[in-house]
Amino acid sequence: MSDFNVEITWQHAPRAGHPDDYGRSHQWRLTGGQTLRASAAPDYAGDANHTNPEEGLIAAVSSCHMLTFLALAAKRGFKVSSYRDQATGTLGKNGQGRMAITGVVLHPVIAFDGAAPSGEELDKLHESAHRNCFIANSITAEVRVEPTE
Template sequence: MKKHQYKSQVVWEGNTGEGTKNYTSYGRDYTISHAHKPPILGSSDPHFRGNPERINPEELLLSSVSSCHMLWYLHLCSANGVIVLSYSDDATGVMVENADGSGYFSEITLHPKVLVKDLKMIAKALELHHEANKLCFIANSLNFKVLHVPTVEVLNDGM
């Protein structure tokens, strides 16, 4: 078994002069840094007094699941002779907030839209989404299922 380690630094930028004196006294902005990579500007969801111009942890989780699935999917397509010409995903997630303020994601649904080179590739292209889900490191780390509603189209000869 191989183990991989990752490092991330999160620095809170929300002290407006009073620290966390009360719920409304501080900002939710922060910066995520990884060595030699551009910073990610984060905040909490606007429902929780966050900055709507910054990405929030819930969006990061959703995009992590979506991008992990995509990367495994593209790998599997390349290994199985499926030529993908374009890929996009309009992923959605549902977070449930409990009465005590805690919460959890109950589901994430990926909606990958794939364009393949040849009509004969469509069946295999659809099948490989299931395999990508089984291999995705992020999906395997969650305590809920990740659903998939893929669309695969073939390149039109007139394009």
């Protein structure tokens, strides 16, 4: 198995005129040294110019599906030349009445170099990618794949 490490750092920065008096901006430092500026979502007093945890989760689901799809397609002899996804996530109340990402919808657009899978083969590739995506298997939100032609 694998372990993954992320360092989160935050420093108090006053928010003049706000009763809660703390900023939401912070940094995510990933294992490879990459640092991302993060914040709460704008609806929760965050900085719209920074990544928020909700976007990070949706990106992780989309990225995991794509990487799993690419591996499965290669294994079956299909060469993907490009992959783009306009993923969306919904924040709402879960079954326990708590705020959560309750759904993620992936909208992959995929181009192939050479032979492309039939519609049925493409559906099976997406089903298998979803079933084997580590991140989708780790969350309770419903994840749907709606390929775009």
